[in-house]
Amino acid sequence: MNAQEFVWPAELNDDGLYRRIFRALIAVGASADEASDALQEAYEQILRQKIPPDRIDGWLFVVAQRRWRRQRLRRRLFAPLAAARAQSVKAHEAGTVLSEVARLPMRQRQVFVARHVLGLTNDETARALGMASGTVSATNHHALQVLRERLGGDS
Amino acid sequence: MSDLSPVDGRIVNRLNAELSAIPVPPRRQTSAPRAVRTRRLSIAAAVLAFVLLPVGIVVAQGGLANVIPVFIRQPLEGLRFVLTPPTTVESDAALQRLLSFPLWLPSDLPCAGPNQRIYDAGTRGASLVYQCLAVTERSSETTFRPVVDAGTLEEVSISGLPGYYYLTTVAMPTTGERQTNATLVFEREGTLVTLSPLPQHASRTAPAMLLGKADLIRIAASMTRAHAP
Numbered sequence: 001m002n003a004q005e006f007v008w009p010a011e012l013n014d015d016g017l018y019r020r021i022f023r024a025l026i027a028v029g030a031s032a033d034e035a036s037d038a039l040q041e042a043y044e045q046i047l048r049q050k051i052p053p054d055r056i057d058g059w060l061f062v063v064a065q066r067r068w069r070r071q072r073l074r075r076r077l078f079a080p081l082a083a084a085r086a087q088s089v090k091a092h093e094a095g096t097v098l099s100e101v102a103r104l105p106m107r108q109r110q111v112f113v114a115r116h117v118l119g120l121t122n123d124e125t126a127r128a129l130g131m132a133s134g135t136v137s138a139t140n141h142h143a144l145q146v147l148r149e150r151l152g153g154d155s
Numbered sequence: 156m157s158d159l160s161p162v163d164g165r166i167v168n169r170l171n172a173e174l175s176a177i178p179v180p181p182r183r184q185t186s187a188p189r190a191v192r193t194r195r196l197s198i199a200a201a202v203l204a205f206v207l208l209p210v211g212i213v214v215a216q217g218g219l220a221n222v223i224p225v226f227i228r229q230p231l232e233g234l235r236f237v238l239t240p241p242t243t244v245e246s247d248a249a250l251q252r253l254l255s256f257p258l259w260l261p262s263d264l265p266c267a268g269p270n271q272r273i274y275d276a277g278t279r280g281a282s283l284v285y286q287c288l289a290v291t292e293r294s295s296e297t298t299f300r301p302v303v304d305a306g307t308l309e310e311v312s313i314s315g316l317p318g319y320y321y322l323t324t325v326a327m328p329t330t331g332e333r334q335t336n337a338t339l340v341f342e343r344e345g346t347l348v349t350l351s352p353l354p355q356h357a358s359r360t361a362p363a364m365l366l367g368k369a370d371l372i373r374i375a376a377s378m379t380r381a382h383a384p
Contacts, residue, residue: 018182023174036180044193070310070317073342076295077308077319097170105257106344116167117174130315144163151166 011056012046021060024117028109029102030068038068058120058128065110100150108143115140241282244272247381250281256294256346263377264288265370287353287366288374295347311368313341313375320368339371343378350375 011017018039025035042064046056053059101109114125115136122140126133159167244250251258253274258281268285275282280293309320318341326333339350352366366374 015182019179022179023177026177027170027174032177032180036183040183066317069342073317073319073340076347077340096173097166098173101170117171144159144166147166148162151169152162 012043017057017060020118021057021064024061024113025064025068027098027101027113027117028065028106030065030072034068034071035064038064038071041067055120055124055128057118058114058124061114061118062128097147097151100147103150104143104146108139108146111136111139112143112147241273241275241277244274247272250274250283251381254281254292254294255279256292256296257344258292258381259290259343259346259348259378260381261285261288261290261374261378263374265366284353289351289353291349291351292346295342295345311339311372313372316341316343318342318372318375320371337366337368337371339368339375341375344380348375348378 021042022035022039025038026032030038039060042060045063046053046060101112104112110129111125111131114120114128115122120128122133122136125131125140126136129136131139242253244253247258247260250272260283264285264287266285266287268288269283270286271282271284273282273284274280278293279297280291282292283290307322311318311320318339320337320339322335322337324333324335337352341348350371352371354365
């Protein structure tokens with residue numbers, strides 16, 4: 001497809017896509033406000049792209065996540081003490097799958113969420129996150145294993 | 156998703172159900188013209204900054220020298236420091252055992268060490284002191300507020316991850332001598348890592364031997380996790 005003739009697909013205006021990526025960001029650890037801000041910036045950035053990504057959802061997820069982590073680091077560096085204390089309160093209730101996913105290492109969280117919340121395949125996840133397909137598979141396996149062990153009794 | 160076992164499938168379904176229960180705020184309208192407007196605003200801000208820069212330089216040259224002693228003469232009230240003696244630890248594994256977050260170790264260092272491994276119970280953080288570098292680590296989930304100058308903060312990329320590099324100038328209260336310290340701070344898997352070059356290995360006549368920004372970024376990119384105990 002010629003980049004100059006490219007017209008952004010209607011998918012980009014789909015609220016379902018927005019909701020799916022918003023929830024994926026929540027699952028990797030962002031708060032609702034952080035997810036909303038980061039996603040907004042990712043949407044603005046995708047409109048400036050000349051060449052369309054092969055998976056819009058994967059691209060938006062990765063870019064929004066990068067934005068969120070950058071914002072979070074910056075906010076923590078400059079936050080007043082009281083605000084920093086408030087932020088350190090855990091966002092999810094204990095015992096939920098969300099709280100257990102939040103305890104996974106960041107790489108496992110990203111892969112798990114891309115595979116099971118966004119619904120990307122192994123290869124699509126690998127391309128979006130810049131990893132080898134085998135690594136994605138192994139990371140996803142480890143994440144599921146940890147979650148099985150932690151939630152085994154009540155899943 | 157069809158390759159999931161029934162147990163895994165239930166976990167994924169529960170996760171999606173919990174996520175569905177979280178209200179999604181309405182999407183803000185995004186359009187290409189808005190992006191263009193943002194770019195125009197950035198250009199206008201850059202032009203304004205260019206005009207104001209000479210004023211800033213004049214203030215920095217003449218004004219800061221008057222401002223700094225005011226802070227030194229008037230110590231902040233209401234702050235109380237509780238000193239907890241830090242513990243010196245013998246090995247990386249022993250240090251990792253004391254911490255609730257992953258410990259990162261530089262593997263590409265231009266100098267020897269670590270000369271010291273320190274666990275600070277007060278901040279629940281760790282410090283590793285090499286001949287040319289001090290590495291301070293703590294959980295990024297805990298409360299912290301490093302003293303930084305927002306004006307010199309510079310965004311950098313470490314293997315695709317965000318980090319910040321900044322310079323802080325400190326005036327010695329007794330001598331009035333000024334020292335500029337460089338700092339690189341970044342977050343990795345729940346750990347906040349701060350790298351600060353140490354001047355001990357360099358003579359005063361050769362400040363170029365101190366670790367620079369590029370060195371710090373290279374060292375940060377080389378950091379690997381300590382072996383789990």
